Amino acid sequence: MNEMNVPRPNNLDAYWMPFSDNRYFKSNPRLLARAEGMFYHTADGQEILDGTAGLWCCNAGHGRREIKEAIQQQAAILDYAPTFQLGHPIAFEAAARIAELTPEGMDRIFFTNSGSESADTALKIALAYHRARGESSRVRLIGRERGYHGVGFGGMSVGGIGGNRKQFGALLPYVDHLPHTHGIEANLFARGLPEHGAERADALEALVALHGAETIAAVMVEPVAGSTGVLVPPRGYLERLRAICDKHGILLIFDEVITGFGRIGTNFGAERLGVTPDIMTMAKGLTNAAVPMGAVAVKNAVYDAVVDNAPAGIELFHGYTYSGHPLAAAAAIATMELHRAEDLPGRARAIEPLWQEATHSLKGLPNVVDIRDFGLIAGIELAPRPGKPGQRGTEVFRRCFDKGVLVRVTGDIIALSPPLIIEKPHVDRLYGTLADAIRAEAA
Numbered sequence: 069m070n071e072m073n074v075p076r077p078n079n080l081d082a083y084w085m086p087f088s089d090n091r092y093f094k095s096n097p098r099l100l101a102r103a104e105g106m107f108y109h110t111a112d113g114q115e116i117l118d119g120t121a122g123l124w125c126c127n128a129g130h131g132r133r134e135i136k137e138a139i140q141q142q143a144a145i146l147d148y149a150p151t152f153q154l155g156h157p158i159a160f161e162a163a164a165r166i167a168e169l170t171p172e173g174m175d176r177i178f179f180t181n182s183g184s185e186s187a188d189t190a191l192k193i194a195l196a197y198h199r200a201r202g203e204s205s206r207v208r209l210i211g212r213e214r215g216y217h218g219v220g221f222g223g224m225s226v227g228g229i230g231g232n233r234k235q236f237g238a239l240l241p242y243v244d245h246l247p248h249t250h251g252i253e254a255n256l257f258a259r260g261l262p263e264h265g266a267e268r269a270d271a272l273e274a275l276v277a278l279h280g281a282e283t284i285a286a287v288m289v290e291p292v293a294g295s296t297g298v299l300v301p302p303r304g305y306l307e308r309l310r311a312i313c314d315k316h317g318i319l320l321i322f323d324e325v326i327t328g329f330g331r332i333g334t335n336f337g338a339e340r341l342g343v344t345p346d347i348m349t350m351a352k353g354l355t356n357a358a359v360p361m362g363a364v365a366v367k368n369a370v371y372d373a374v375v376d377n378a379p380a381g382i383e384l385f386h387g388y389t390y391s392g393h394p395l396a397a398a399a400a401i402a403t404m405e406l407h408r409a410e411d412l413p414g415r416a417r418a419i420e421p422l423w424q425e426a427t428h429s430l431k432g433l434p435n436v437v438d439i440r441d442f443g444l445i446a447g448i449e450l451a452p453r454p455g456k457p458g459q460r461g462t463e464v465f466r467r468c469f470d471k472g473v474l475v476r477v478t479g480d481i482i483a484l485s486p487p488l489i490i491e492k493p494h495v496d497r498l499y500g501t502l503a504d505a506i507r508a509e510a511a
């Protein structure tokens with residue numbers, strides 16, 4: 069133990085780190101040892117301002133006492149109980165609490181353990197729904213270029229990130245993709261929802277014409293795409309997607325893994341964006357990331373179709389050993405209580421104008437080629453170094469970290485998504501440090 073009473077590992081070999089440059093990390097380790105409020109602390113005692121809420125997940129800030137105590141108490145009462153043909157009370161309570169936040173008529177909740185599992189669960193429910201209604205030809209799943217829906221085979225296939233797919237062969241059959249909504253010149257440096265590009269939703273009509281509506285089960289998109297560098301939907305785009313889905317009997321799935329639980333100023337993105345999907349995935353902010361948990365909310369009619377049309381017995385042959393795990397359910401209930409009591413969506417909305425101003429103040433710095441924001445999300449796109457894509461972004465990340473600020477980088481795009489409890493001094497420090505790092509990497 070060191071002076072901060074945290075373990076200091078001296079062997080980094082055994083752990084194969086996810087989505088990481090293992091070789092670089094293990095020769096230049098950055099170990100986060102503890103966290104509280106807006107800050108991480110490294111094993112060496114350095115304070116790091118969290119500009120990313122971990123991985124878009126610690127919306128209520130770190131180390132919240134209420135969540136910790138709920139987990140501790142639950143561990144003492146019931147460590148684990150199966151939810152296959154059995155139940156335990158707090159899984160039901162957690163589902164009911166989530167249903168209070170989801171759009172009206174979307175009150176049926178299926179538990180998973182991650183965003184990836186939520187994505188695959190949502191896709192499976194969509195397929196089961198059509199089959200239950202006698203439309204078993206609807207097997208085609210439509211995603212979008214640059215979409216991220218985790219790393220299961222379903223989410224990876226429907227997702228649109230080449231780099232995440234290329235090592236893994238053929239993936240799921242019967243998958244197609246809409247074009248992404250990015251790269252429209254007139255939208256550069258837009259504040260909030262960009263004005264141009266709603267017509268890109270019409271590509272769904274083209275896929276319907278190509279494959280036949282009777283083959284298409286669902287379309288899955290993130291309301292605001294985060295992982296591929298903050299792609300904010302053009303005004304009217306999601307409405308158009310909804311209308312085309314309705315016209316052709318296609319289910320619309322929103323992946324709300326990052327937009328859920330206050331990130332864009334409302335409980336879910338659906339609310340702020342004014343479009344209600346049929347199925348919605350969530351994870352991350354659900355438990356403030358204190359215990360892994362994901363969930364899928366479905367319209368009651370979707371649940372009814374699957375459950376009421378099934379022969380007696382199990383209605384959906386899907387689930388996880390840890391679906392509705394007691395510790396995760398306890399963390400979720402405590403988190404949603406904080407969400408309500410502290411009005412986290414309201415806090416995000418209140419600071420959004422200042423956040424937006426600070427974000428766009430980076431315009432004019434060297435190599436800043438675009439800036440996007442919505443809610444408490446920001447994307448700052450840098451021009452790549454010739455022949456070295458991603459290098460400038462990585463250097464900016466490292467400089468910020470060394471100066472005590474955590475930002476996230478996707479290629480040469482800096483993505484920011486702070487805890488929703490962020491205040492002005494944090495915003496100032498975050499953007500001050502980032503601006504210095506961008507200037508320092510001008511060459």
Ligand SMILES: Cc1ncc(COP(=O)(O)O)c(C=O)c1O
Nearest residue numbers: 182183184216217218323325326
């Ligand atoms: C929109 C979206 N969907 C799914 C996932 C995958 O979640 P997880 O890493 O919990 O599997 C993420 C993770 O960043 C995400 O942003």
